[in-house]
Amino acid sequence: MLVEDNTSEGGKVFDYFIQGLILISLISFSIETFPDNSFETKQVLFITELFCVTIFSAEYILRVAVAKNPLKYIFSFYGMIDLLAILPFYLNAAIDLRAARVFRVFRIFTALKLIRYNRALHRFHIAAGIVKEEMILFFITTAILIFLAASGIYFFENEAQPELFCSIFHSLWWAVATLTTVGYGDIFPITPGGKVFTFFVLIIGIGVVTVPAGLVASAIAKARKLDDEEQQKLKN
Amino acid sequence: MLVEDNTSEGGKVFDYFIQGLILISLISFSIETFPDNSFETKQVLFITELFCVTIFSAEYILRVAVAKNPLKYIFSFYGMIDLLAILPFYLNAAIDLRAARVFRVFRIFTALKLIRYNRALHRFHIAAGIVKEEMILFFITTAILIFLAASGIYFFENEAQPELFCSIFHSLWWAVATLTTVGYGDIFPITPGGKVFTFFVLIIGIGVVTVPAGLVASAIAKARKLDDEEQQKLKN
């Protein structure tokens, strides 16, 4: 079957067609959010969506029919995404359109479908397995660091800027923007104490926040090595 | 004993209970900082804190009683944190509440307790040992670089922006925000000389400031390798 097999000529063409359709549906979804769309634009967008949803629905039904274990497919990660990609359309028709606008945001998950068709993800799964524990530890460390940074800056800046640093929850926003080095400039320390504290937070924090990227990179390098050795064995 | 042993079933349940309590106490600590809490909220927060401090105090006394060398525990890093987590509450009761609000900030150290219970930290300790020397060198280099950057920008920008770059100490804040690439936008060069100087500072500085993260990542990769080999030996 075309939907299952992505090594044959026909399967590949089908895959590229679906990928193109996902891209088109995402672009039309984005255009829909413009506040001042003309009636003609809205009609074109609706027809585009109708077409996409029809194909996606047909694909979904086919996949369920073809699957050896239909229930397993339906409740799998990709099965749920496939369903989420078409469900909002049918719900919109049943319930009031404006109230259901919120559900529409789930259509963005169709973007994940693009990933599905890529076999090179195999190495990433190996790499993910290697760094899983370290990543969790770093997320916990990052969370603690952000909390400590927020508490500290609240202590230093609350009196000088009671509007911006009015509670630890407000300071958390500063901690996130600072430790990730985004620094929008909407909130920053103005007292000497707060600035010195920021210096120490950044010197320690940048190390902690950017280490995971390095870990992922080295894990991918190792996964590539393992994958190459595996390929070598299969050839011999 | 439950407090000491974290491999048995009961020990694990106890650990998760304490971790949950720390989280609750941190959230209640954060909510307390809101400037406009109602009387009801304040009461709920006080009761929450009373409960947490009671448990933490009982845990602390138990740990001291159970320890083979009570003094060693009391003056250990975690012993100090355990004490700091409960002390502000008792001090608040003895001294005037408002004056002691400053001590309360130490309760954020309870967040560090979360780390205590995590065994995977072992590898991080190995990695820390590997990169210790380089990290110190990089911190010194970073400090020198920040000082040189601040002195240089003071020289270029002092005349054009005497308010912002009014001394090297004020310029240090610019150097920190720039070399860490946070760039809040509250202070930046406007003269051509200052901009060219910033270019060179950044090209050199980014390398220096972000290298420690790479060093930590590669040290963790090596620590994982050493740890795996150790585990392998123990099995054979």
Next chain:
Amino acid sequence: MLVEDNTSEGGKVFDYFIQGLILISLISFSIETFPDNSFETKQVLFITELFCVTIFSAEYILRVAVAKNPLKYIFSFYGMIDLLAILPFYLNAAIDLRAARVFRVFRIFTALKLIRYNRALHRFHIAAGIVKEEMILFFITTAILIFLAASGIYFFENEAQPELFCSIFHSLWWAVATLTTVGYGDIFPITPGGKVFTFFVLIIGIGVVTVPAGLVASAIAKARKLDDEEQQKLKN
């Protein structure tokens, strides 16, 4: 021939001369963009350009004449750049000067000529081959992530800031500036939901966006190793 050979004494002198000329032509191109150049400046710039284009044209004709397969050179990557570096000048003379100002921007491609003469690029080509697949995957992942981030923030911030987050396309600009941690500060979330969303986007996103740099670095380290082994073999 001098233009082809860059190992002989004469070839090296010729190469450095051409590189110097490219630098001069780029600086003169940049000065031309000043809005208030005097007539004298404009004349000096025109003479500089005339000189550069004359040399570049002579070099181009020589390269075509010397090449074993002239058509292959003309349609090669560097052949196209060599042509693009001189073409705008001749087009300017034929068509109205002001309308052709747009073509002038292509002269910036002469900067790429600088790369041409560098032999150390060999390792980079090896490294590029190693990480090619991962890079494509990361670009796709980055694109999906930016789209998801833009859709999400649109959902959270559209009502609070309809001017800035007026569609997903406008939110994309926020997603790009935030995930790359540039954070200009022209657009940022103000609602609590948007800020919490930004936190999660950044924690996940920084890893994804900065991993490619780590991959390139480790690939270059491996390419250096392969290159060293190759050199070793040639010596034995």
Next chain:
Amino acid sequence: MLVEDNTSEGGKVFDYFIQGLILISLISFSIETFPDNSFETKQVLFITELFCVTIFSAEYILRVAVAKNPLKYIFSFYGMIDLLAILPFYLNAAIDLRAARVFRVFRIFTALKLIRYNRALHRFHIAAGIVKEEMILFFITTAILIFLAASGIYFFENEAQPELFCSIFHSLWWAVATLTTVGYGDIFPITPGGKVFTFFVLIIGIGVVTVPAGLVASAIAKARKLDDEEQQKLKN
């Protein structure tokens, strides 16, 4: 001699004393830049400087006298820095104090003296040798990228923001602040074309600009390995 030998007990004490003096002299230099120092402060600063320069001068004379080849020491990198650290003081006494204020900025070089006394720099020298070529290539690539980015953004934004992007030289400032992800927020694109261009510049540019840090990190890891092997050999 104490000044030469940093392995004996006395030599170590002397080194720490000099390092402390450098720190004190740098802090006093920074305090001097405050625009509103009182007369008392200025006197204390002058006495501090007098003391530091006296010691540094004595140390310099001793080093020249002790050196096997005095001229070699005088014209060495550290010899020049040692001289630069004391020269401004004597020049200030001879020439008008206010005119010589500019020379005073050279005193910041005393910070480099701190590096001198650190033996662990050896590995960094090895690492520097390993990545030298790649670093130069990356600096060239970065320079080309910044130039291309500046030219491109000038083309897109010049008409919309003629004040900010008034020439390629002005756009270079934007390119530097953006590619290093500092993003002060004083200059950024507002046209859709400029924003899309910024997206591509950042996706490509972040890789290029942050790779050197990864290269340095992996080179240091390799240098550590080589250094360990060397130490191992010396023991056997």
